[in-house]
Amino acid sequence: MEAPAVVAIGPARCASIRCSLCSDLSPCVKEELARLARIRTYKAGETVVAEAEPVGFVGHVVSGVLRMQKALQDGRQQIVGLLLPSDSFGRVFAEASHVAIEAATDVTLCCYNRAGFEALLAKFPELEHRMLLSISRELDAAQDWMLLLATQTVTERVATFLLILAGKSLEPAPRPVLAGTVTIPIARKDMAAYLGTTVESISRSVQELSRRSVIRIVDTQHFEILNPRRLIELSGHDPAEFAQTSLSRRLAG
Amino acid sequence: MEAPAVVAIGPARCASIRCSLCSDLSPCVKEELARLARIRTYKAGETVVAEAEPVGFVGHVVSGVLRMQKALQDGRQQIVGLLLPSDSFGRVFAEASHVAIEAATDVTLCCYNRAGFEALLAKFPELEHRMLLSISRELDAAQDWMLLLATQTVTERVATFLLILAGKSLEPAPRPVLAGTVTIPIARKDMAAYLGTTVESISRSVQELSRRSVIRIVDTQHFEILNPRRLIELSGHDPAEFAQTSLSRRLAG
DNA sequence: CGAGCAATTGAACGCTGTCAACCCGAGTGG
DNA sequence: CCACTCGGGTTGACAGCGTTCAATTGCTCG
Numbered sequence: 001m002e003a004p005a006v007v008a009i010g011p012a013r014c015a016s017i018r019c020s021l022c023s024d025l026s027p028c029v030k031e032e033l034a035r036l037a038r039i040r041t042y043k044a045g046e047t048v049v050a051e052a053e054p055v056g057f058v059g060h061v062v063s064g065v066l067r068m069q070k071a072l073q074d075g076r077q078q079i080v081g082l083l084l085p086s087d088s089f090g091r092v093f094a095e096a097s098h099v100a101i102e103a104a105t106d107v108t109l110c111c112y113n114r115a116g117f118e119a120l121l122a123k124f125p126e127l128e129h130r131m132l133l134s135i136s137r138e139l140d141a142a143q144d145w146m147l148l149l150a151t152q153t154v155t156e157r158v159a160t161f162l163l164i165l166a167g168k169s170l171e172p173a174p175r176p177v178l179a180g181t182v183t184i185p186i187a188r189k190d191m192a193a194y195l196g197t198t199v200e201s202i203s204r205s206v207q208e209l210s211r212r213s214v215i216r217i218v219d220t221q222h223f224e225i226l227n228p229r230r231l232i233e234l235s236g237h238d239p240a241e242f243a244q245t246s247l248s249r250r251l252a253g
Numbered sequence: 254m255e256a257p258a259v260v261a262i263g264p265a266r267c268a269s270i271r272c273s274l275c276s277d278l279s280p281c282v283k284e285e286l287a288r289l290a291r292i293r294t295y296k297a298g299e300t301v302v303a304e305a306e307p308v309g310f311v312g313h314v315v316s317g318v319l320r321m322q323k324a325l326q327d328g329r330q331q332i333v334g335l336l337l338p339s340d341s342f343g344r345v346f347a348e349a350s351h352v353a354i355e356a357a358t359d360v361t362l363c364c365y366n367r368a369g370f371e372a373l374l375a376k377f378p379e380l381e382h383r384m385l386l387s388i389s390r391e392l393d394a395a396q397d398w399m400l401l402l403a404t405q406t407v408t409e410r411v412a413t414f415l416l417i418l419a420g421k422s423l424e425p426a427p428r429p430v431l432a433g434t435v436t437i438p439i440a441r442k443d444m445a446a447y448l449g450t451t452v453e454s455i456s457r458s459v460q461e462l463s464r465r466s467v468i469r470i471v472d473t474q475h476f477e478i479l480n481p482r483r484l485i486e487l488s489g490h491d492p493a494e495f496a497q498t499s500l501s502r503r504l505a506g
Numbered sequence: 507c508g509a510g511c512a513a514t515t516g517a518a519c520g521c522t523g524t525c526a527a528c529c530c531g532a533g534t535g536g
Numbered sequence: 537c538c539a540c541t542c543g544g545g546t547t548g549a550c551a552g553c554g555t556t557c558a559a560t561t562g563c564t565c566g
Contacts, residue, residue: 068396070396070397070399070400071400072400072404072405072489072490073489073490073491074489076404076405076489077400077404078399078400078403078404080396080399080400081396091389092385092389093385093386093389094389098393098396099396122378122382125375125378125381128378128381128382128385129375129381131385132345132346132381132384132385132388133346135385135388135389135392136344136345136346136347136388138392139388139391139392139395140351142392142395142396142399143321143323143333143334143351143352143395144323145399146323146331146333146395146398146399146402147323147324147325147330147331147333149399149402149403149449150331150402150449151325151329151330151331151449152325152329153553153554154553154554187512187513188512188513188514189512196402196403196404197554197555198554198555198556199512199513199514200513200514200515200554200555200556201553201554201555202513203513203514203515204514204515204554206514207514207515220512220513236325236326236327237325237326238326406521406522407521407522440544440545441544441545441546442544450522450523451522451523451524452544452545452546453522453523453524453545453546453547454521454522454523455545456545456546456547457522457546457547459546460546460547473544473545
């Protein structure tokens with residue numbers, strides 16, 4: 001459950017990944033961080049951190065997708081956040097993880113020993129401040145998702161999900177044009193668990209969107225957005241304000 | 254929308270409220286905090302902070318209940334957190350509030366000017382650390398609630414809600430005996446919005462619990478828990494581990 | 507080529523939302 | 537003091553969305 005391929009690695013390599021937490025830090029802090037960094041890889045389906053278990057490290061995603069999930073005793077479970085490259089994972093100052101973290105695809109992670117990382121936080125308030133902002137954003141995303149789960153229909157949720165991914169994929173690009181092809185980085189099963197529904201309902205909604213010519217299904221993992229405006233409407237959001245809402249920016253939480 | 258009864262007040266009074274953030278701070282910090290404190294009161298239904306609007310203050314609840322909610326354009330809305338006395342509200346380091354904060358009952362708040370509060374955070378890493386822990390707990394609660402909203406039936410949600418309130422009410426008491434009477438501090442409408450359902454469904458679930466002799470309905474706002482063990486089972490949680498989960502401790506998020 | 511998994515499609519059931527009526531207590535005013 | 541109104545809560549009937557169960561297809565891998 002704990003130690004697949006773990007590769008110790010020097011500062012240089014990991015710094016090449018632009019993680020939200022690390023970028024723009026003072027060189028001094030960056031250096032100390034890099035010293036703690038270790039690369040780990042997991043295969044799809046492997047557990048990185050089990051629910052309610054003590055965690056030895058925190059870090060961020062280099063490549064692949066992590067899912068944070070919670071489960072009831074009877075097996076029902078819900079994905080409470082997807083972590084894409086540059087997103088960070090793990091909880092500081094907690095004895096045990098509140099969620100399980102699993103590899104939704106093959107992943108490469110950049111990890112920091114938790115105790116060491118916490119020591120850095122204590123030493124550099126600048127870094128702890130970053131952490132505060134990061135968790136705040138995660139909280140925002142979680143609350144957005146609560147609204148979605150509690151009030152929206154499955155089709156609305158699917159539309160929202162596609163829009164988020166569309167926004168993600170052109171993140172480096174100029175602005176929310178939203179046209180083009182969206183890549184679904186995870187399986188239907190995970191999509192269902194994230195959207196609080198079943199694979200069957202997901203399938204029906206996707207086919208429905210296709211039938212209405214809002215999207216074109218290239219293959220299971222790739223959809224072309226034919227009518228962005230309509231997609232936004234179907235998501236239950238206001239086209240005008242959609243660009244600004246945090247939904248258009250992140251998946252975590 | 255902004256300025257109902259605002260009462261400037263000295264340090265002494267507010268310190269008497271044991272807010273989770275303030276307690277056990279070093280005297281020096283405490284004193285500076287107290288200097289910023291202002292008491293505000295709102296009547297039930299009034300808006301403390303509108304969604305997506307800049308906020309001038311943060312603070313904590315002295316008495317009454319606040320609701321944090323989000324809404325879709327078409328009016329559908331969801332309560333993403335209830336704030337009881339000693340819970341803190343407001344977001345630091347954000348231009349605008351991500352949620353609307355309204356008075357679910359008549360409330361008394363202890364408020365701090367946001368800019369001043371943030372200055373304190375920058376000055377005392379100890380305080381910012383507290384803040385980090387506080388937001389982390391809120392995130393945990395939000396993720397717990399996502400699981401509940403996405404996977405549980407209405408009856409399970411109601412049972413969970415009652416258990417949380419039961420745990421709250423005997424917080425100063427020794428341990429989770431859970432017997433006795435639970436007071437619902439909010440109206441059915443808010444309960445429905447918090448549990449992601451309707452007042453009708455809430456009503457049916459409550460009557461169902463009564464019919465099964467799990468609770469006794471004293472009046473609309475007071476239920477006596479007759480069979481705590483059964484209530485925990487109906488909530489979808491494991492009786493053994495329920496005591497430890499964060500669900501048994503907080504409402505926020 | 508067969509096994510196994512992911513995705514889709516179809517049919518039927520059930521939970522829960524919707525709509526409507528009703529009850530009840532509080533506040534109001536004649 | 538009592539009739540009236542109004543809002544909150546309960547109850548009933550009904551329909552619909554989405555889950556469940558089941559069958560089919562298509563792809564990957566051994």
